[in-house]
Amino acid sequence: MASSALTAVRVVRVNATLSLGVALLVVILASLALGSNPISPAQVVQALVDPTNDPDGVVWGSRVPRTLLGLLVGFCLGVAGVVMQGQTGNPLADPGLFGVSSGASLAVVLGAFVLGHNSMSAALFLAMIGALVASVGVFAIATLSRDLANPVPLAIAGTAVSALLNAVISFLVLTNQSSLEAYRVWVVGSLSGRGLDGLPPALLVAAVGLALALVNARSLNSLTLGTELAQGLGETLWRARLVGLAAITLTTASAVALAGPIGFIGLTAPHIARAIVGGNHFRLLPASGLIGAITLLGCDVVGRVIGGQAEVPVGVVLAVLGGVAFVAIVRRTKLAAL
Amino acid sequence: MFPATNLRLAVLALLSVFALAACSSSAGTPAPSATSSTGSAAAGWSYTDDTGATITLPAKPERVVAFADQALSLISYGVQPVGVFGRTDLATDPRFAGIDLANVKILGNAYGEIDLEALAELAPDLIITAVYPSDRKGTLDPKSPFYGMKDLEQQQKIEAIAKVAAVKVGGQGLTLIESNAKLAVALGADQAKVDADxxxxxxxxxxxxxxxxxxxxxxxxxxxxxxxxxxxxxxxxxxxxxxxxxxxxxxxxxxxxxxxxxxxxxxxxxxxxxxxxxxxxxxxxxxxxxxxxxxxxxxxxxxxxxxxxxxxxxxxxxxxxxxxxxxxxxxxxxxxxx
Incomplete structure (x- = not known):
């Protein structure tokens, strides 16, 4: 009896892994094949084989880069969402909770204010710095409470700092046209026009963040049982918090630097992953990352094909589809207890 | 770090304002004398603007407030507005470089941001702004506000302060230039200056x-x-x-x-x-x-x-x-x- 139950669990897991793999492959192929410039699949294959035979550089200049960006950004957000929800014990926590997105946005707006126009490469660099500075600031404020075991001071500090940064953003954006232009393009979140210049540094930062998230998995499992039980299991809470915070900051910072603030994925991917692979963070983290990547890339492809000659930014598609999906998830499954 | 940066920027902005003020006063250019109004006060003043509305006033308006684009045109013909509202920061707008704004009250530096109290204090006789058609045929949508105004509610408040004349920005370029010139002449611009230009x-x-x-x-x-x-x-x-x-x-x-x-x-x-x-x-x-x-x-x-x-x-x-x-x-x- 017991062994057949175990086999059943294993079969379900294999199926889950298999279906995630297939879904990932499908969105990658769709991302390479489909776009606002309707070139034929044959032309795409030709261009992939021979980059000199790429019509107007569409495949290597646009589709390959944004496929790679989409995979990385989606994966980072999916992972960051799991760590954030696990650390705060709040199923509605979003990776932006610790001020990372606001910090990145303010840096971009300030950059446009000082430079006078919005440059994509400068924005990427500034966003990374802004995200890191903001979360270090949030952490510094939270340490004043001398109670790092408790996620509440961190969340409050994050909310307060975000509100302050957003106020400064509003002031700059309302008084300065070029800042407004930069912010308008930035704040939606998009994979368009980004190029691969920023990928290597972002990848490096993201890799460190993802590794820390994996290191944090055991602590996250213990934290699910509540802080007291976790301590009873030998968990050093402040260390678990610090590693988790660093993982969230680094993964979210690289995502936000590459694509701008993108909502819903960090919030919804962990719930879908929990429904598929269960609550063990060693499986939950990679599954949520994959679901994040699949969702982001899939929504990007949708945005590319519904806009005609122009495109609908993935941030907008996610806001519409993500909202609907989230309601569906909440209705279909009881939110898995954390 | 952010407040410090902002403080520095604010100080910088203040200093540059003082520097500008000092420059303009030390340059000693007398404010352009009000254009000769050959007393037609008794006859009253009437003007039909591009929306087809006829504006009648007891006398030729002397105190005029204008949207930046129209203000530039008026100033070029020697009609000095008492107030300007713009879509961009007027102090750094290169179009206003070389124009003495010492006697011009700046009422707003961002789209839809018009200081209504300051506007009322100026006690203008006439307010001039632009209106953009909503399509190629030149249709003016009565439900959308004039250009530079946030919404119809704000427009009504402005219209309560003084009558508003709108210049239609659309269709033929020559017609628009002529419309701006015609309005300037109606406000007392020297016809000889217009002819020379x-x-x-x-x-x-x-x-x-x-x-x-x-x-x-x-x-x-x-x-x-x-x-x-x-x-x-x-x-x-x-x-x-x-x-x-x-x-x-x-x-x-x-x-x-x-x-x-x-x-x-x-x-x-x-x-x-x-x-x-x-x-x-x-x-x-x-x-x-x-x-x-x-x-x-x-x-x-x-x-x-x-x-x-x-x-x-x-x-x-x-x-x-x-x-x-x-x-x-x-x-x-x-x-x-x-």
Whole structure:
């Protein structure tokens, strides 16, 4: 009896892994094949084989880069969402909770204010710095409470700092046209026009963040049982918090630097992953990352094909589809207890 | 760190304001004397604006508040407004460089942000703004506010302070220039000054027309950001309509369809590379960012270094004459590359 139950669990897991793999492959192929410039699949294959035979550089200049960006950004957000929800014990926590997105946005707006126009490469660099500075600031404020075991001071500090940064953003954006232009393009979140210049540094930062998230998995499992039980299991809470915070900051910072603030994925991917692979963070983290990547890339492809000659930014598609999906998830499954 | 940076910026801004004030007062230019109003007070004053509304006042308005674009035109003809509201920061707007704003109250530096109390304090006789049609036929939507005003509610509050005359910005460039001039004359501008400016405008137009007829250079006017390229439709924008009517070859890929702009996602940017000269909006992406877009980096104008700024130019005879001389220069020096 017991062994057949175990086999059943294993079969379900294999199926889950298999279906995630297939879904990932499908969105990658769709991302390479489909776009606002309707070139034929044959032309795409030709261009992939021979980059000199790429019509107007569409495949290597646009589709390959944004496929790679989409995979990385989606994966980072999916992972960051799991760590954030696990650390705060709040199923509605979003990776932006610790001020990372606001910090990145303010840096971009300030950059446009000082430079006078919005440059994509400068924005990427500034966003990374802004995200890191903001979360270090949030952490510094939270340490004043001398109670790092408790996620509440961190969340409050994050909310307060975000509100302050957003106020400064509003002031700059309302008084300065070029800042407004930069912010308008930035704040939606998009994979368009980004190029691969920023990928290597972002990848490096993201890799460190993802590794820390994996290191944090055991602590996250213990934290699910509540802080007291976790301590009873030998968990050093402040260390678990610090590693988790660093993982969230680094993964979210690289995502936000590459694509701008993108909502819903960090919030919804962990719930879908929990429904598929269960609550063990060693499986939950990679599954949520994959679901994040699949969702982001899939929504990007949708945005590319519904806009005609122009495109609908993935941030907008996610806001519409993500909202609907989230309601569906909440209705279909009881939110898995954390 | 952020408050400190902001403080420094604020101090810098304050210092530069003082410096500007000092410059303008030390330069000792007397405020332009109010234009001679040959007392027609008894007869009253009436003016039919571009919306078809007839504005009647007991006397010719002396205290005029204007939207920046219209204010520039008025000032060029010697009509000094007492207040200006703009879409951009007027202190740094290059169009206002060299114009003494010491006696002009700045009522707003961002779209829809108009200080109503300060406006009421100025006790204007007349407020002048622009109105943009909502389509190619020139339809004015009565439900949308005048340009520069946030909404109809704000517009009603402004109309309660003083009557508002609107200049229609759409259709033929020449009509718009004439409309601005007609309004300036109605407000007391010296007809001789208008005629002199018109003579220099006609000369510049003749030179541009002659140069364009002997040239096969195609000019593309665009704005770009991460979403893609925005191509101006020459027939829908008054200034480009004027250039086209003078024989300048402007990129016009799709004269029908959407009003005013066509958006080309970066995947589709290759379809918009037919220009020999690119004139680029001062907002959004600049040359370095355009070169970073693999799908547009091969644009012949970009490769040949024939990309020039396309600042907003007021629609008055003198400013337009200068802009046309600059365009003539581009057409003369540019090589056919596309």
């Amino acid at each position: 018109k003579a220099s405008f006609d000369a510049a137009a003749a030179t541009l027309s002659a140069t364009a007829k002997g040239s096969d250079i195609e000019v593309t006017q665009l704005y770009a950001d991460a979403d893609g390229l925005y191509l101006v439709k020459p027939e829908d924008e008054p200034q480009t309509q004027l250039y086209k009517s003078l024989g300048v070859k402007l990129t016009e890929l799709n004269p029908d369809g959407d009003y005013y702009w066509d958006i080309y996602s970066w995947e589709n940017a290759g379809k918009a590379m037919s220009g020999d000269v690119i004139m680029i909006s001062p907002e959004g992406f600049q040359i370095a960012d355009l070169k970073k877009q693999p799908t547009f980096a091969k644009a012949p104008a970009l490769v040949a270094g024939q990309v020039y700024p396309n600042p907003y130019t007021a629609m008055d005879y003198s400013a337009q004459a200068k802009a046309m001389d600059i365009l003539t220069g581009y057409l003369t020096t540019a090589k056919k590359v596309a």
